[in-house]
Amino acid sequence: GQSLEQPSEVTAVEGAIVQINCTYQTSGFYGLSWYQQHDGGAPTFLSYNALDGLEETGRFSSFLSRSDSYGYLLLQELQMKDSASYFCAVRREDTGRRALTFGSGTRLQVQP
Amino acid sequence: NAGVTQTPKFQVLKTGQSMTLQCAQDMNHNSMYWYRQDPGMGLRLIHYSVGEGTTAKGEVPDGYNVSRLNKREFSLRLESAAPSQTSVYFCASSESTDGYTFGSGTRLTVV
Numbered sequence: 605g606q607s608l609e610q611p612s613e614v615t616a617v618e619g620a621i622v623q624i625n626c627t628y629q630t631s632g633f634y635g636l637s638w639y640q641q642h643d644g645g646a647p648t649f650l651s652y653n654a655l656d657g658l659e660e661t662g663r664f665s666s667f668l669s670r671s672d673s674y675g676y677l678l679l680q681e682l683q684m685k686d687s688a689s690y691f692c693a694v695r696r697e698d699t700g701r702r703a704l705t706f707g708s709g710t711r712l713q714v715q716p
Numbered sequence: 717n718a719g720v721t722q723t724p725k726f727q728v729l730k731t732g733q734s735m736t737l738q739c740a741q742d743m744n745h746n747s748m749y750w751y752r753q754d755p756g757m758g759l760r761l762i763h764y765s766v767g768e769g770t771t772a773k774g775e776v777p778d779g780y781n782v783s784r785l786n787k788r789e790f791s792l793r794l795e796s797a798a799p800s801q802t803s804v805y806f807c808a809s810s811e812s813t814d815g816y817t818f819g820s821g822t823r824l825t826v827v
Contacts, residue, residue, distance in 0.1 A: 612756075637815060646806060647759070649815030691758060702747050702766050703774060704816065708758040 606630040608692055608707035615713045616682055624677045624710045626692035634695040636668050636675040637704065642688045650677070650690075679712070687714045718743055722807050722819035729797040729826045737792040737822050739807030745817075747810050748790035749774075750782060752803040753821075759806065765790055797826045 608628045616622040626636065635654040639647040653659055653668035653675060665678040679686055689711045693704040720741045729735055741748065747766050751759040761774030763782040771782050779801060781793045790809075794801060802825050808816040 639816075646818040646820050647816070648818070652815060696761070699761075699764060699772065699774070700766070702810075703749055703761050703764045705761070705775075706751075706758040708756060 606694060606696060606705045608694065608705065610690075610692055610707045610710045612708070613711045613713070615715060617715050618682055618684060620682050621678065621680050622682060622712065624679075624690050624692075624712065626675050626677075626707060628673050628675075628692070628694050628707075630673075630694050630697065630705075632697040632701075633670060633673075634701050636666070637693045638666055638677045639691045639693065639706070640688050641691065641709070647691060682714050684714050684716070687712060720807055720809055720817050720819035722805075722822055724822060725820065726823050727825070729794075729824065731798060731826060733797050734793065734795050735797065736794075737805055737807075737824075738789070739791060739819055740789045741807075741809040741817070742788065743809060743811075743817065744787065745809035745811045746787070748784065749808045749810075749816070750780070750790070750792045751806045751808065752776065752801075753806060754803050762792065762805075797824075799826045802826045 610626045637652045638650040641647040651666040668675040689709040691709045693706045695701040723738045749764040750762040765771045765784040805822045807819040810816045
């Protein structure tokens with residue numbers, strides 16, 4: 605089977621840096637994805653890591669260590685609009701790697 | 717605007733009623749998915765389709781049927797709604813290893 609673990613809540617202040625961790629267990633790993641979801645909205649794709657290392661996209665970066673079955677999303681220069689839930693996800697082997705399994709999500713609250 | 721369109725946005729059903737949730741995408745994606753989202757449980761895969769005329773069961777398929785009418789449309793049907801199916805339903809589409817594009821969701825309450 606597959607499972608993903610991430611913290612349920614994280615709180616940080618505006619302008620700070622926050623790291624959201626994700627550990628996974630899966631047979632046949634094909635990359636780790638991150639999605640953002642604001643309250644009442646739809647998830648939106650942030651990043652995808654297939655190889656070890658850090659991927660940077662503006663204020664957001666995502667890191668993967670396949671040997672540790674671990675990844676994280678790093679948000680820099682936090683803004684109030686970053687308050688949202690963040691989900692890590694891996695591709696499901698039982699769907700021919702087409703569909704994703706999502707973690708339960710980390711709710712990020714940015715305080716002024 | 718390119719994207720995934722879901723209808724309806726809100727729906728209240730009585731136990732035992734049936735309904736179909738509609739989803740259409742205009743990005744020419746081959747793969748489409750239906751997920752449900754319940755508080756604290758993330759998104760769980762109901763059914764998915766990797767191409768026109770093909771569908772497959774996901775993690776929580778019981779009580780749901782799907783139809784991939786053509787490349788654009790992927791509908792989800794509840795034949796006899798139950799209170800346990802109260803949830804937010806998201807349709808998504810993707811192409812190979814690209815990220816998903818989600819629709820805005822359908823908030824369903826079964827009383």
